Amino acid sequence: MKNILFSIFTILLVSFAISTKAQPQHKKFNAEDMSKMQTEMMKKELNLSDKQTTEVSAINLKFAKKMDEQRKNSEGDREAMHKQMETMQKERNAELKEVLTDEQYEKFLKKEEEMRKNHGRGSGIPEKSE
Secondary structure, three states: HHHHHHHHHHHHHHHHHHHHOOOOOOOOOOOHHHHHHHHHHHHEEEEEEOOHHHHHHHHHEEEEEHHHHHHHHHOOOOOHHHHHHHHHHHHHHHHHHHOHHHHHHHHHHHHHHHHHHHHHHOOOOOOOOO
């Protein structure tokens, strides 16, 4: 009887370990990693020049650090954090608009909107500014 219980327990434990390992793990990115990923995606998607890539990288890093700091200091107030993130996103977009051509900026806005729809998220997505 002990052997049967031990066997069942072992099978359950192994099954749990396998199912936990099979689930995708969400990697936490720091501001530098996030800005690098954003810049690489933008470089590829928008055909950025070397000069634009350098400027976009600086903007992405600046705002990734600001957003990371905001997340850390939000103290659980998600609504306040969301509003602050929206404001920062608009500031970031305004700076990006100065670096990108009109065509690149429109493509950027469309890509961001597409990503928002695909991920089902409503935060951090730019609004078109005139």
